Amino acid sequence: MDEPRGDYWYNLVTGKVEVGAQSDWTQLIGPYASREEAEHAIEKVHERNRSWEQGEED
Template sequence: MAQYWYNVETHQVEKDAQSGWRSLIGPYESREEAEGALAKVRERNEAADALDQDEDDAE
């Protein structure tokens, strides 16, 4: 089964990792999932930042 990767340098989706690992986010099972990679990263970063802020506020 093919895997899809999002290239953070070219902002393109790659099928079966064609670039160096430092440039890729993934793997994803579909092209659509890979296209949403940056949005997912942003969501996770925001959630982690909120958790860090909650922990700082508790101290």
């Protein structure tokens, strides 16, 4: 059975992907279009934070 597209969330507490927002919104980032995109969500967050911090140093 195929999973729906466009309703994947990364749970910051568990570190797992949820299909549909199953947890409290304060624990989630998303939605993402695919499971793979959601699985890499925290990496993107860290990447953007580093970029933002470097911008402040300049």
